[in-house]
Amino acid sequence: MTHKTANYSGSETENYGQQAAAEALFDSIGDGAIATDEFGKITQVNRVALKILGYKEADLIGKWFPKQIISLTEDGIPVNLIDRPITRAFLTGLPIREKMYYRRKDGVIVPVSVSVSPILLGGKPIGAIEVFRDITREQEIDRMKSEFISLASHQLRTPLSAIKTYSHMLVDGYMGDITPAQKKSLRTIISATNRMNELISTLLNITRIESGTIAVTPKLLQMNKTVEEVIRELALMAADKSINLTLAPVKADADVSLKTDNLILKEILTNLISNAIKYTPEEGSVTVSIKPRSRDIQVTVTDTGWGIPKYAQDQIFSKFFRAHNIVKRETTGTGLGLYLVKGLLDRLGGKIWFESEEGKGTSFSFSLPRSRPGEKTPKPPL
Amino acid sequence: MANILIVEDDKDLNNAYRMILENEGYTVQSAYDGKEALKKLESFNPQLILLDLLMPIMGGLEFLQHYDLVNKHADVKVLIFTNMENSPEVTEAYKLGAHRCIIKSWTAPHNLSKVISDTLSKSSVTA
Numbered sequence: 001m002t003h004k005t006a007n008y009s010g011s012e013t014e015n016y017g018q019q020a021a022a023e024a025l026f027d028s029i030g031d032g033a034i035a036t037d038e039f040g041k042i043t044q045v046n047r048v049a050l051k052i053l054g055y056k057e058a059d060l061i062g063k064w065f066p067k068q069i070i071s072l073t074e075d076g077i078p079v080n081l082i083d084r085p086i087t088r089a090f091l092t093g094l095p096i097r098e099k100m101y102y103r104r105k106d107g108v109i110v111p112v113s114v115s116v117s118p119i120l121l122g123g124k125p126i127g128a129i130e131v132f133r134d135i136t137r138e139q140e141i142d143r144m145k146s147e148f149i150s151l152a153s154h155q156l157r158t159p160l161s162a163i164k165t166y167s168h169m170l171v172d173g174y175m176g177d178i179t180p181a182q183k184k185s186l187r188t189i190i191s192a193t194n195r196m197n198e199l200i201s202t203l204l205n206i207t208r209i210e211s212g213t214i215a216v217t218p219k220l221l222q223m224n225k226t227v228e229e230v231i232r233e234l235a236l237m238a239a240d241k242s243i244n245l246t247l248a249p250v251k252a253d254a255d256v257s258l259k260t261d262n263l264i265l266k267e268i269l270t271n272l273i274s275n276a277i278k279y280t281p282e283e284g285s286v287t288v289s290i291k292p293r294s295r296d297i298q299v300t301v302t303d304t305g306w307g308i309p310k311y312a313q314d315q316i317f318s319k320f321f322r323a324h325n326i327v328k329r330e331t332t333g334t335g336l337g338l339y340l341v342k343g344l345l346d347r348l349g350g351k352i353w354f355e356s357e358e359g360k361g362t363s364f365s366f367s368l369p370r371s372r373p374g375e376k377t378p379k380p381p382l
Numbered sequence: 383m384a385n386i387l388i389v390e391d392d393k394d395l396n397n398a399y400r401m402i403l404e405n406e407g408y409t410v411q412s413a414y415d416g417k418e419a420l421k422k423l424e425s426f427n428p429q430l431i432l433l434d435l436l437m438p439i440m441g442g443l444e445f446l447q448h449y450d451l452v453n454k455h456a457d458v459k460v461l462i463f464t465n466m467e468n469s470p471e472v473t474e475a476y477k478l479g480a481h482r483c484i485i486k487s488w489t490a491p492h493n494l495s496k497v498i499s500d501t502l503s504k505s506s507v508t509a
Contacts, residue, residue: 154436157465161486162394168490174401190490197487233483236493263470 031133032112035119038126040065040086052112052134054104065130072101072109074216089116089128099135111135146208153204157197164193202336205267209343216261216347218371223256223265223290223297230269231288237274241282245273248289256292258370260348265368268344271337272301272364280305280361293367296350300365307358316354317342341366383407384429384502389419389445390463391437395486399432399463402491403498416440420448428458430502433480435464435471443474451479459501463489 023044026033032049036042042060050057053069060068065086071079081087085096095117101109114132118125167189170178178186208214227247238245250256269288276286284304291298308316312323320335345352349369356362386408390396396412403410411426413419417440419431435442442462451460462475462483472483484497 154465157487158392158395161465162392162398164487165395165398165491168492169398169402172491174405174491193487233485236484236489236497239493240490262473 029131031131033129033131034060034065034069035129036065036086036127038090040090040128042068043127049132052104052110052132053102054106054108059105070103072103074101075218076101076109085114085116086128086130089118090125093118093120093123093125102132111139113138149204149207153200156200160193160196160200164190167193202340205340206336206343209340209347214264214344214347216264218259218261220257220259221262221265223258223292223299224250226262226265227269227288227290227299230266230273234270234273234277238277238286241277241280241284243277243280243282244285245277246285246287248287250290254290254292256290256297258297258368260368264344264348268341268366269299269301271341272366275337276301276303276305276362276364279303296367296369298365298367300363302361302363304361307360307362308354308356309358313354313356317352383409385409385411385427386498387411387413387419387422387426387428387431389413389416389431389437389442390434391415392434398491399494402495406495406499408498416442416445416448419445423449430459430461430498432461432463432498433475435462435466435475443471443478446475446478446480461497461501 026035026044027046029046030048032052033044033046034042034049035044042063042065045055045057045060050060053060066081066084071084073079079100085098085100088094089096095115097113097115099111099113102112103109111134112132113135114130116128116130119127119129167186169175171183171186171190205214224247231245231247235245273286273288280286280303286301286303289300289302291300309323312321315321316323317338318335319339321339342352345366345368350366352364352366354362354364383406386403388396388399388403388410390399390412391414393414396414400410400412411422411428413422415437419433420440433442433445440448442464446460449455451458456479459481460475460479462472462480463486464472464483465486466472475483481501482497484494489497
């Protein structure tokens, strides 16, 4: 150190000392850190960044960040330049935080949590600094947590199924005659187990959404097949209220293919259709229709139910919200179903809206893109 | 009346379904995991199997793989009876030839009987 400073004047020595201190500080950051100039060329990389990415300093310094460090989406698709956090930080002048994947030098994909901030001088960006960390372990813990919740939910439901089945058997006279008062008590038990089942199901899904652990696995599918499957599963629930549950005919040559996550789509449909059944009086009808459009597919669930009062229409996607006209008739809801549906649709890049008139019924519609950004639109089946 | 095999590890539920179906006049046998079900099927020929998915020793999916519904027992109807709605396991069961999936916690006994009689009557028409 003394040898090096011997050639500097007093102020240069001071500058050098400050620069060395800044470099040491940068290198000591516990997360990966990369600095760039205003053109996105890498000017500085710390040790942790080199370790996470498997590069040597010489591989990166002076190189264009977006080209040299490849970032991928959850599905392994390279992120477009315009969508890269560093580009967005330059364009907006704001810090950007995101979870994504980096491809290491050896080709291994690493999940990372990224935070990029533009370096501003007089309001103009003169560079950017990105701090990121490897979240492989966190993702593994999230996956284990999700599996545990899923298994625990299933195990909680098994005894509930036994309670419900035996209660039904008592009501239906499998064990002999019972009094009307006993029947009434048993129906209360059945209703309580139904509520508990719904709660378990909803809480499981909300936990997944809010923790960001809900996995999206897009696959090419036919919308009408998934709708038919959900209608089949809910047919008994509709039959219990003598509700006519149907799928409006879809033209034989209509292209209803899209690339999305089938399980999440089923969850969305299950919630919307079961809500429609629940909030429609006996002998009513629930109709599901599918409208293919060029870039997306629209699904509408129309019921002849009690409808949503005007005052409540702004709030129905809020957590725990329930309209008064519904609370009076149906006391078992949680106010979480539509909040969940909205969260799931956001995850799939979809939209939801509705039309409703109190006393006449409600139509909930959602649209899902035929493919997600970065993917080609699927071709119609031959 | 038809023969039905119930494959369900929860003894309380297995007994309940058995009681309900015997009351309807079916001949019913019970197994408590997939392996025991395969053993029972050596001497019992059901027209319908009511199959749970999550079971110890051998689960429902593994059972379906061994039983080879698609190629060897296309005339037997399998109803998946589970609480794992909208799960990848249910989708897989359909791929392995399961006829229909019923959610346990949503299904009252009279509805179970109805689904079974509908399924069996459809199979007798197509046979």
